[in-house]
Amino acid sequence: MTVQRLPERLRVRYTKTGRIRYTSQRDNARAWERALRRARLPIAYSEGFNPRPLLAFSLALPTGCESGAEYTDLRFAIPGERSIGPVVSPEATADDALAVGSLLDALLPDGLTVVTAAPIGEDRTSLQEQVTSCSWIVEVTGMTETELVERVATLLDADSVPIERERKGRRVTDDLRPSIQSLDVEGGGSSPGTFRLNAELATKPRGVRPAELLRGISPNLRLVRANRRAQWIDSDGMRLEPLTHDGRLLGAAAPMAAESGR
Amino acid sequence: MNSLFTKIEPxxxxxEKPARYVGGEMGAQYPSHDPGVVSWLLAYPDTYEIGLPNQGLQILYEILNENPRALAERTYAPWTDMETAMRAEGIPLFSVENHVAARDFDLIAFNLSAELTFTNVLNMLDLGGIPIRTADRGASDxxxxxxGHCTYNPEPMADFVDAVVLGDGEEVVTEIxxxxxxxxxxxxxxxxxxDLHRALARVDGVYVPSLYAPVFEGIRQVGLEILDPAAPAVVEKRTVADLGEWPYPKSQLVPLTEVVHDRLNVEVFRGCxxxxxxxxxGMITRPVRERPAAQVADMVANGLERTGYDEVALTSLSTADFSGIEEIVSGIVSDPRNDGRVSVSLPSLRVDAFTVSTAASIGSVRRTGLTFAPEGGTWRMRRVINKLITDDDLFAAVDAAFSQGWRRVKLYFLIGxxxxxxxDVLGIARLGARCVEIGKRYHQNVTVTASVGGFVPKAQTPFQWHGQDSKEELERKVAMLRQEARLTRGLQIRWHEPAATVxxxxxxRGDRRMGAVIESVWRQGGVFQEWSEHFDLERFTTALDEAGLDLDALTTRTRDEGEVLPWDHLSAGLHPDFLWGEYQDAIAEVGIEDCRWTPCYDCGACTTFGIEHVVASNQPPAGGSQGTGQGLDLSPTPVALSTRPA
Structure with a gap:
């Protein structure tokens, strides 16, 4: 697919599945940078001593986890003299954005799959700051279903769920409870002895990783698989996705709307 | 073909870093293990991040997978956390592509680039369920x-390998x-x-240790018995005559996770x-074989387009010596398709202002630090080692670097x-101090780092006879150097652990009796010995004691001219009298010129194999005394910063 016109800013929704889930968020960013260079798309670079391509990802996905809802915001450069590829144009449409999405989809490594893309406006808050919670499906093993159901109920009843974790090289104790918005045992997992949890975890006051949630439930639980099903932006009590499957930006959380609101 | 992936996944x-174990690199191949196809597992005995970029391994990977009679997959040393988990679950060493057990391959071929990885080879074999000693392997193992480079003295590993391949692998892998x-x-x-060993011994460049028996008397090896008529008296290395015929790797692997040298690498010549x-x-890879410039340009352009990398390294033992290096570099930098975002790195920069100006023309994206390797602290020392860089060459290079915006310069030296x-040791600090002084003319704060390694004599070099410094002597010299360097603000000394040098x-330079030592170090838990957090010299000294061997006889003892060396029956083409003559000239502080641009002195590398240098230009490159055919006079060095002197 050839790309004719580029929107200056673009949001891409993609999934991360299969073996590539064992790579880190940093590896993920590098894969995007390579794909953008191969596509000869004129990504904008930051200023300064060590210029970086202007790619902004939503909340980092922990290494090992899959996701059905990852996002990255791209910013393209206003064409320079040397540019030989497509150029940024104010006339770029939603279809142009989709064309960029499919071009990148073909160049990204297996396991990173572009779902959709849409032009976005300028916004002062990053995607990372806007996301308020994430929905997870977490497959675990290490105890019976009855035991697991009991443990989950105990956790939900507790006022606080302290866990130790490392932050910037120091051991700290954090309370998980305020971040657990919902949690239930859905039933058996993909293999015998595994069970599936549904969880919605808030990003504030602190983000919770699936492995940390498990430690909060019981030290005996082992993580088998984890899939981030959705990332949500809370907007006046409504949960909205940063970009829906079908490429729509909705509500006040949508950067376009946010921009016009200011 | 049984994939172990479902067992590995949990x-x-x-x-740590699970991406090490899942493959998925761009360029990875997933061959089907069909009967009648010889299956190779190419192994690097260090972590994935260190091993993946290895160009030799990637070249053979492609050549083998192009051969309908062969297939190849890859494996690397699992880090200690993974090894523990694998042993607990009974999971053997596996390939990263199809996750097939190592023992289900017909061959496992290790790249030996560093002696301290030897124990990892034993560990990987053991983890793979392959008997570590050749004598214990049967018809189905x-x-x-x-x-790789360590095979020019493979005797320490002789007990563990079926065969050793000397030299370039491009052609010999097909014969094997x-x-x-x-x-x-x-x-x-x-x-x-x-039978297998005999068949392998008949392949040129292949050494089969089991067909030879060394004879020892006391601390020395005194002879070598040939046990089979199939075994040649001397095994000569393999040499690819024309690099242009081997444009590999064609599809360099692009890993999903960060590795060392994570960039496009294009080999521009082999040998030095x-x-x-x-x-x-520089001794074992002779003669010089340049890749045609047009092929280099193609490999760079295609490689960048295919991989999306923004950095390309032009690799060789001394890239600034490549004929037409400027045209290649400026071609890459000015290519509009690269949009000014591709940087070129030239590993092994020569020490002169000219190469700095080349570096400056390409360092537009990142300018972090510049590294030079004068190796010796005084001109006298550098004449001994034939690294013919004058102090003025170095100062001109450093001046050029600081004047063009660099603030950090790193210098490599050897001691011992x-x-x-x-x-000579104190000369390192003096050179460093002068470099700081030069830097201060341009910047308020500059850092000059002198990185000091202990010299280890290697097989098939003029210093193969020479006794190395003891640990105590190296420690004394490092302490003395640090003391001297304290006088200069801005000069930092970094040093390699003397115990690891020992x-x-x-x-x-060990003989076949080192096999017992390597096995003992491994059995004591000594893996990843090139990682300082895992290294412990005591395991080695314990193992030597157990084997009744003497540390000093192996390391600090200077060998006699007529003494049998454990690698005498292996040849990189170099005449023993050339090597001995070079050793004597070294002691006499006499230099030797580069035979690319001066008449042949018959080291043997070309004449033994009936091949020649392949260089596009018979003119030495411009630059300091090192570049101009190594004039040994100490006249002032011309410094040209932006244009090449005529």
Missing amino acids: LLFAV TIVLVG TDAVGDWLAIPEDQRTRR TRGCRFCQA LPTEEDA AEGILS
């Missing part, structure tokens, strides 16, 4: 091969595939390991005749070189 959440394929076609109850006497690579005096020395 371990991956709990280990995986065949163990080694190649045929020999192994023919042997495997014989019914298992009718074939013997000895600068003649540095300590340098094993033959004839070294304290003045261990490297034990393995570098």
